[in-house]
Amino acid sequence: MLFLTRRLLHGILLLIGVSLLSFLFLQLAPGNFFDEMRLNPQISRDTVAALYQQYGLGKPLPVRYFAWLESVAKGDWGVSFAYNSPVAPLLFSRSRNTLLLTGLATAFSWMIAIPAGVLSAASRRRHRWVDDTGTLITTFLLATPDLLLALGVLWLAIHTRWFHAGGMLSPESADSSMPSRMKDLALHLVAPLVVLVLGSLPVLVRHVRAAVVDALNSPHVRAVEAHGISQSRILFRHALPTAASPLISLFGFSLGSLLSASVLIEVIMNWPGLGPLLLEAILARDVYVVIGSVMLSAMFVVCGMLIADLLLFLADPRIRTEDLA
């Protein structure tokens, strides 16, 4: 349990570090939300100055940081200037959609990546062409930016009308029955999901392949081979469990890159997640929303890493018995 406690503490320290870093950036930033308001002749100088004071922008950095910490503890996460409301409710309603998208994308890409990577690794000697084709495809996918994939999928959606291009729910579906709403959601999910899965697939497949190849080349698998155990038993019973540990660590990291990709795809596809909110907040200089989104993304990543650590703890006896030694 020492291992898990240590990882949890590490995650919390990381989050505190991220929040400090965000406030440091904020301090260095020239200009703020109210600069634009000052240029507006319809708003009096006094009103702007009062608002400026009310939101505490004139105060020194440590004061603002502790005020922010206090509001995090209260569950507000600071104030959004543009929406004139606490940040937390804004973030949470949007993050649900982001989590839906990235969660499904993670599930699908791992479900495809593991068999593909294992197949590629297992066929590397006897059926070279399978491995070579796989490498060719992943190389091309790796070289295709998500942006281009997204534009391609949207183009397909516009021309074939197989699935919806952009948005999350059609307006007319609001008062229809549950099953038809689910179908509507699914049709909207196809486009962003395909892009995210195709975008994250090449990296995952390559890592799975490398991990399985490493396991197949390890001395203990050689020894099993010399005993004349069948190829499939070697692969599933002896190689895969060895390959699992590095892949579980990769799972924690892959969540971060998927969140990054998701921001862009959400903006292009008009998916009402954190991406569009973040972009809007940047353009409006709504700093607490920006800090909130960054913190939330860091929290997702830390949670992902903790889940990975937990899985590793369960899967790898070397870690489980570390405390005993």
Next chain:
Amino acid sequence: MSSSKKTVVLLAGLCALHLAVLLAGFLSPYDPVRQNRDIPFAPPTPIHFAASRSIRVSSPFVCAIDENRNEPDQYVENCRRTYPVQLLVRGAPYTLLGIVRSNLHLFGVSAPARLFLMGTDAYGRDVFSRFLFGGEVTLFAGLLATALTLILGAILGILSGYYGGWVDAVVMRGAELFLALPWLYLLFALRAFLPLSLNAVQAFLLLIAVIGIVGWARPARMIRGVVLSSRERHYVLAARLFGGSDGYLMRRHIMPDTYSIVMTQAALLIPQYVLAEVVLSFLGLGVGEPTPSWGNMLSTLQQYSVLASYWWMVIPGLALVPVFLGYIILASDLSLRETGRT
């Protein structure tokens, strides 16, 4: 042997591309910001080689384009008069590399006809010229940001690996922080706190700074790893015994050990950073109009009507694929050499 030949070919191809965008002024027939409001979204101008059945092959020529009277925004060719494609013509003035002023263009056609190799955009600007000038911004933003990241990463990595102790602890905790955040969020966060409306040069420099600073952690970690093993090498210890100063040891004996990893990291980072410029400009956070960059050229595609109808607007995006492919193969070649050598 053949693999190193392949690497040379790849490098030559990538260098040729970068040279082409550096010579954008000479290679492009028009000024990239010159608008032709009468012909928005004109398709690529067809180049003809044979005028009629009697003449089989002639030197290439184009026809004038007219708007279709019946359908607005549809164009028809008017081949009553033909305009030969000429080499080395005088045209719009430009400045090469910020030094050489000239108005000589590699090719062009005479006045009423216009030659748009990649069509025109919403303001009737020549997409081919914008593509070349935009490539200059995009590709060099990637290159310079990579240089910045690697310099930062090398300095911090070498210091942290060489001195160890609290320097190492501080740098590596910082690196963990930068690695924990999804990098696009980090990029956005850093961008969020900087001014939005900037002129082209400021935006370009800012972009390089932001992209370059965000990525320092990974190369710093890898370089630190190399330094940790290389500072214990016998020749380093010997040099220290002879009274070499810390600065001398790091510069003369330890830094050369990191070169191969720096090269591999560069090949990995450049495509990533080129993409970062494209993404930021695409979202309106990078280089703004009217200066072209591949990112802001693609941003018109956010309108579905443009995406559905005008395929030539996607060309800057398609061009990224061979560039990235080149760098990815280069990176894997370099890392193979690295593992082969040690």
